[in-house]
Amino acid sequence: MKGRKNGVERLVRPHLRNVETYAAVDPPEELARRAGIPEDKIIKLNGNENPHPPLDSVRKAVAQTAINIYPDPLQRKVRQALAGYTGVDADHIIAGAGSDELIDLLFRLFIEPGDTILDFDPTFAMYAFCARVADGKLKLVPRNETFDLDVEAAKKAIDPRTKIIFLSSPNNPTGNMATEEQVRALLETGLVVVVDEAYFEFCKQTAAHLVPEYDNLVVLRSMSKWAGLAGLRVGYGMMSPTLAKHIVDIKSPYNLNVAAEAGLLASIQEAPALLADVDKIVRERERMTKLLKTLPGVKPWPSAGNFVLVQFPPGKAQTVFHGLAQQGIFVRKFGSDRLRDCFRISVGTPAQTDALIAAMRELV
Template sequence: MERDRDKNRKILEKIRGIEIHEYKSGLSVEEAERLYGVKAIKLASNENPYGPTPKVYDALRNFSFFNVYPKEIPELKQALADYLGVEESRIVLGAGSDGVMDSIFKMFVDKGDEVIIPIPTFSYYHTLSSIYSARVINVERREDFGIDVDAILNAVSNKTKLIFICSPNNPTGNSERFEDVKAIVESVDCAVFIDEAYAEFADENLLKLSDYENVIISRTFSKAFGLANLRIGYAVMDEELVKYYKAVSPPFPVSTIAQLCALQCLGDLEYMRDCVEKIKAERERLFRELKKRGIKAFPSQANFLFTKSPIKASEFVLELIKRGVIVRDCSNFLGCDEFSVRVSVGKPEENDAFLRALDDLLANL
């Protein structure tokens, strides 16, 4: 069966004329138990450890229309417009940020078109580029992981259709300077996709750039709002782009129950902001504790820390799993080295468990 899958993939790659890069998520708690026989905590996927507002469960209990196709709930887009301070007519929904990005590729990218991706960054941009047979132009980031504006602009050609900018960036955690991104937006004739999945954890955002006709800003309910399992994201874009987005988007992309739960989250912003503040406080504590232990960690504006492990990341992550903690090996992210590790910020007791496991690992090196 595995041989057949490999054969089919190779046939598809030959037909499309481009290698397909599969997106691989981190190890799950269930997989850790099955493979290593340990009860583990997961600090690998940048999830909100506190979950969504309790009001979400009221929506779940009161919902019974599982047999009918979903429709967009007008109240959700109005609530989003109020939350963001933008026109409702410029908001679209998708099955998470990933679903939004898939529709954006349908809108802009044909086989052989070019996509510019500053690396290291979220690897799903490369996955989609390979699926849509695009030619990827990777642009190295600066030493502080900020985007290199000149290098990006020098990489633009008449075949460039999309430029990706993730802020705060995954996996490095840094936010981009508004003026840097603005300079790119104003200098190119292609679309600029700004991924703000972690915007709620940052001190500043790039939302004002959505006023430009060539900018799409994507956000999600998966992170700060704690709805990762329901797969609901959204984007803000020019009204003309909205028409094309709706034309290429699959029918019924977001379930009614996901929309109702998202609406409950927007109705309880105090809960979300309280979660964010607790996570940010723990993020800073973890940063200090890692520094005390001689582990290189980089300042973050997200709900995770990018670190350099003292041994190869693959070995480091495996040793932590054996000690009951799952973190993310980032050595396979383009632009990352073999010591790159990302640690999601959990609850205080989860972070303490990580630090204990780390201390034990370091003591046995």
Template sequence: MKKFLRSDLELLPDYTPAHVTDPRAVIKLDSNENVYGPSPRVIQALGDTRTWQFYFGQDDVREQLARYANVAPENIVITNGGDESIDLVLRAVLENGDVVIDAPPSFEMYRISAIANRARVVDVPRFENFALDVETICKTPNAKVICLASPNNPDGQLLPRADLLRLLELGALVMLDEAYFEYAGESAVDLLPRFPNLVIVRTFSKWAGLAGLRVGYVIASAEFINALHKLRAPYNVNWAGLVAARESLNDADYLMNNVRATIAERERMCVELNKFDWLEPIPSKTNFLLMRVRGREPQTIKQKLAEKHILLRAFRSERLKDYIRISIGTPEMNATVLSALNEL
């Protein structure tokens, strides 16, 4: 089969499938999911819907979403998760060999989608404290797209606005991923009228607890969004996802209460985890915390906690081999995590 496959696909890392058969049988804190789950109104509406046999477009939900995001419906396209947003944006702009700047460590889909869309990825690694190396990005020639997350995954820190403004002035397309916007409370949406080269990506996976239903969206200039509509599959978001998005927006107050509970627990966990002399959590604006581990092996910690049915993330890459990342759980989950860490 190899002769049929694009040779550049060899640049992509091997696919590792998710392996948890029943996520509710464990305390699953390895993928930055929402531990409170979706709004009860979503569950109710999915059970009540009787129209699965029809095709549904996204126009109605887009109007509602535009009000939530404080833009016009012409500035939004809804996608099959943030992952599809990222791919669609890159697909719309990249031609063979175009330069895409990635700032690792960051969310891995930027690099994967850039390669899939035949770009040349130029890495501008972050500093030791995960701050962006803005100078080097500014000096990189011919960049067509700069991929950034704010807050960034895995460290959870916001991109300072001054840095974003400098990058926008360069004129390259800046794809700004605000997947954790609701936890951070800070957005660059207000910059869209001034910078047509700004494209924002968001998701319902985190704040609305819809990771399994795959709903994301792009916010950008009407002209750019129009191009994405031409390129996307007509029914790229399934009807269940659209129903769930609609009901999440109808119940945003409930969901934002859960977001606030997670933020309060994040702040408490940051203090509590800091009390371990072998852990150094980085203050975060998301629903997870990245921690440097001193004098112990992160893979062993991961394994020992897995034996207690707690899943967290350890990394294989050289840059992150001394770190673990953990989603913020409910107060009960977090208490279990702290006592499991105490027992180590």
């Protein structure tokens, strides 16, 4: 049958017709296909995922969910469990399909076309992506030579339409953290300050205790990294009850699916075991960093997350990146000028680290 051409493209909102999409990571089977090797042979270190297999108890809880019934739109059990885990009251908390969904919801809540958001560059690309989708304006405040924040430059960059300042701490992909003093200074601007703590469990430094103090603070967390639930899509935000209520009012009613809900509840119960695995990842990160330092010309940046940004002599990063990919070892490369000579390696198992280091030693 011949399709009817009615020029539907003209009805797409103009700013979205050629929008630059988010460069997401491909699934293992696609990476394996591209490298021409079996899926169980690839080493996937490009998504900051957790290398430990799920706990049986979590797997069982997910498998036993009543998938024929809608989830709780008000996420009562989830918010209560997260209150116990975080020490922040349940009415301050709201969960989403990954912290990605909460970032998107914050844009829906605050950003009208033409409004500005501030980003400390380089950082997690989701904030800029959501700004493009929302037809917002993105102002990049460059991080200094050690990737630290320049709060004064951020303040100067604020214009009458600035609504949100995004701050990833630890910062993906540079691995460094913001100080409480810096967070407070940004909060004093009165704008919405989103402190994205997707990697909190790997550093244990948080701004969560400031949530009751500042109604313009949003702290985001993820279950993808420490709890290993990346595939289930679960994250949450902590904020004033007023903001949490606004998010509840605009989110899609059943945004947190029953499997994600069950995975989160079981993971909170199993927190001690999962946090013991987090400690292993932190130790492995330090071992990998030491090994990377033994490679000629390779500079690993210190990291408080489950990943390490690695810098190479000019022109070298791309070659090593491709060489690794050909051997089925996948790391994350970024398109920006500032990170041209870098890539990010997620911390995997000791065996994966050893294979990575051996391959890199050949390539450099």
